[in-house]
Amino acid sequence: MSKYHNIVPISLFVTLTFVSPLQAGKLGLGRPALPDEVAAWDLDVRPDGTGLPDGSGDVLTGEEIFADNCAVCHGDFAEGVDNWPKLAGGMGTLDRDDPLKTVGSYWPYLSTTWDYVNRSMPFGNAQSLTPDEVYGVVAYILYSNDLVDEDFVLSRDTFTEVHLPNADGFIVDDRKSAEAHFVTDPCMQNCKDKVEITMRARVLDVTPDTGD
Amino acid sequence: MTFRFKGNPPSRRQFLTGAAAIGAGAVAATTARAAGDPLITEPQYWAQGLGEGVDATPYGLPIEYESDVVRRNVDWLTADTISSINFTPIHALDGTITPQGCAFERHHSGAIELTKEDYRLMINGLVDTPLVFTYGDLERFPRENHVYFCECAANTGMEWAGAQLNGAQFTHGMIHNMEYTGVPLRTLLEEAGYQTTGKWVYVEGADASGNGRSIPMDKALDDVLVAFKANGEALRMEHGYPVRLVVPGWEGNMWVKWLRRIEVADAPVESREETSKYTDTLANGISRKWTWEMDAKSVVTSPSPQSPITHGPGPLVITGLAWSGRGAIKRVDVSKDGGKTWETARLAKPGERMALSRFYLDTEWDGTEMLLQSRAMDETGYVQPTKAQLREVRGLNSIYHNNCIQTWWVKPDGEAENVEVS
Numbered sequence: 001m002s003k004y005h006n007i008v009p010i011s012l013f014v015t016l017t018f019v020s021p022l023q024a025g026k027l028g029l030g031r032p033a034l035p036d037e038v039a040a041w042d043l044d045v046r047p048d049g050t051g052l053p054d055g056s057g058d059v060l061t062g063e064e065i066f067a068d069n070c071a072v073c074h075g076d077f078a079e080g081v082d083n084w085p086k087l088a089g090g091m092g093t094l095d096r097d098d099p100l101k102t103v104g105s106y107w108p109y110l111s112t113t114w115d116y117v118n119r120s121m122p123f124g125n126a127q128s129l130t131p132d133e134v135y136g137v138v139a140y141i142l143y144s145n146d147l148v149d150e151d152f153v154l155s156r157d158t159f160t161e162v163h164l165p166n167a168d169g170f171i172v173d174d175r176k177s178a179e180a181h182f183v184t185d186p187c188m189q190n191c192k193d194k195v196e197i198t199m200r201a202r203v204l205d206v207t208p209d210t211g212d
Numbered sequence: 213m214t215f216r217f218k219g220n221p222p223s224r225r226q227f228l229t230g231a232a233a234i235g236a237g238a239v240a241a242t243t244a245r246a247a248g249d250p251l252i253t254e255p256q257y258w259a260q261g262l263g264e265g266v267d268a269t270p271y272g273l274p275i276e277y278e279s280d281v282v283r284r285n286v287d288w289l290t291a292d293t294i295s296s297i298n299f300t301p302i303h304a305l306d307g308t309i310t311p312q313g314c315a316f317e318r319h320h321s322g323a324i325e326l327t328k329e330d331y332r333l334m335i336n337g338l339v340d341t342p343l344v345f346t347y348g349d350l351e352r353f354p355r356e357n358h359v360y361f362c363e364c365a366a367n368t369g370m371e372w373a374g375a376q377l378n379g380a381q382f383t384h385g386m387i388h389n390m391e392y393t394g395v396p397l398r399t400l401l402e403e404a405g406y407q408t409t410g411k412w413v414y415v416e417g418a419d420a421s422g423n424g425r426s427i428p429m430d431k432a433l434d435d436v437l438v439a440f441k442a443n444g445e446a447l448r449m450e451h452g453y454p455v456r457l458v459v460p461g462w463e464g465n466m467w468v469k470w471l472r473r474i475e476v477a478d479a480p481v482e483s484r485e486e487t488s489k490y491t492d493t494l495a496n497g498i499s500r501k502w503t504w505e506m507d508a509k510s511v512v513t514s515p516s517p518q519s520p521i522t523h524g525p526g527p528l529v530i531t532g533l534a535w536s537g538r539g540a541i542k543r544v545d546v547s548k549d550g551g552k553t554w555e556t557a558r559l560a561k562p563g564e565r566m567a568l569s570r571f572y573l574d575t576e577w578d579g580t581e582m583l584l585q586s587r588a589m590d591e592t593g594y595v596q597p598t599k600a601q602l603r604e605v606r607g608l609n610s611i612y613h614n615n616c617i618q619t620w621w622v623k624p625d626g627e628a629e630n631v632e633v634s
Contacts, residue, residue: 030404038336042337170500173501173503183593191551191554201629206377
């Protein structure tokens with residue numbers, strides 16, 4: 001509530017009513033979480049590998065698991081089917097007109113791949129893969145991106161050997177400086193000499209019908 | 213969600229088919245007739261017979277004549293409808309509060325059904341005591357009420373490369389604005405005893421996608437709300453029932469629904485939703501990450517492609533919405549000539565921080581074509597940029613955070629179209 005700016009205080013009374021509820025110390029609500037409960041839900045894996053479980057998987061085993069569980073949407077070679085995400089390819093396309101963003105071309109950290117596959121894939125049957133299977137699938141995705149050889153075995157130990165190509169491809173939000181010029185006193189009159197229509201949605205015509 | 217610039221085979225728009233009929237009725241009502249308007253001179257059945265009883269509708273829906281005021285999806289935007297988006301009919305709404313039943317949805321693994329009985333919220337990590345709360349526990353903490361907008365980071369994202377979708381619902385409808393009731397996240401973190409080494413919280417949902425996001429502790433302790441009511445009633449299933457996170461001013465992806473776990477950590481997780489997605493690629497191939505705030509933005513909701521002018525020249529209400537994740541809206545300017553000249557519109561009420569503002573420009577339309585634009589200013593002095601200004605800094609591939617000035621080309625027949633202008 002401290003950040004609430006009362007723009008037009010109608011009266012002192014109104015201002016005084018805008019205060020947060022007082023709270024003195026803890027209320028004693030909730031109960032301690034048990035270790036098994038935390039272990040069941042706290043699955044996230046950090047870029048440094050923190051959170052990875054024991055286990056391992058190699059490329060060829062991963063290929064079989066991928067074929068059975070993933071390829072129907074993501075393709076036999078992780079190249080994507082129809083409109084489903086492509087997991088491999090697109091190297092060097094990020095500064096082009098139509099960049100292809102994949103684990104290989106775009107993702108900064110391998111931890112994210114492990115974490116996301118483990119928690120949320122396969123789509124519609126999440127959390128059905130064992131840690132060894134996840135290691136294998138991730139090893140196969142790396143192989144599909146030409147980042148490891150086919151004899152590569154991914155485990156908690158070998159995890160830190162892998163560096164994804166676009167690890168340095170990200171900067172922290174810099175809008176406050178890079179777009180500081182949007183804080184300005186805007187033009188009101190005679191702001192430009194002429195105005196021409198340069199593009200029309202009607203010509204593209206991809207909006208769903210909304211009438212009738 | 214993958215946005216493509218080209219979609220399915222074209223189909224003809226019919227926005228004016230229905231509108232023309234409405235217009236004809238309006239003309240009849242304003243034209244003097246010798247015999248008088250039969251809607252006045254002849255008794256009507258609703259003035260003679262009986263309406264519905266109070267037991268007919270325990271929980272009502274809008275009258276059938278408002279059936280066009282509904283969420284819409286655009287099937288070619290995503291691979292399926294489960295990890296997808298739909299759009300709020302902002303072209304037909306007024307004021308600022310979004311009716312929950314037509315407030316947009318964005319899911320990554322569908323809208324799940326989670327009962328209050330089955331609901332659990334865990335706080336773990338760098339805390340003195342990891343805790344588990346039931347839904348009932350949450351209702352026993354002191355509550356607050358706040359109105360905030362929730363805007364998808366991808367709102368207007370399909371328009372980066374050009375004018376594409378023809379309607380404010382589709383170009384700007386990944387947004388809703390509700391009055392939330394909930395417990396400050398700070399209160400729950402204090403209950404668990406968060407440690408000073410905890411610089412981040414990682415929040416995730418109970419759905420298969422998890423939608424995990426890292427939030428800096430400063431924001432978590434400031435104004436983030438663990439909400440269980442919206443617009444007076446329980447959250448809708450599709451909006452996170454029974455509990456969601458409310459992250460004022462920040463991109464909608466961080467408003468984790470079906471919230472099940474809050475982990476206090478000394479570092480961000482760099483999850484899928486803050487690396488692969490919700491990162492903004494610049495022209496040089498470098499991408500911004502952690503672009504949390506939604507910048508000042510506005511759109512004219514009427515007239516607009518789905519809300520054409522049907523009454524001919526004369527008095528015209530130009531209206532729209534403005535908002536900013538940086539604070540309160542201070543001013544909205546409207547141009548009728550594509551940005552050559554601007555008039556300052558009227559705010560329906562003083563802007564509120566991180567909430568939608570309604571603006572009106574009560575004007576006289578001479579029946580000639582207009583290039584309608586709106587331009588929002590917030591309390592930090594930030595002025596909503598043009599798309600050209602944004603492209604100058606960011607290029608065409610940012611996907612997210614498109615807060616550019618929108619142009620509607622209103623033609624002499626009152627029809628409006630989404631266009632870009634020089």
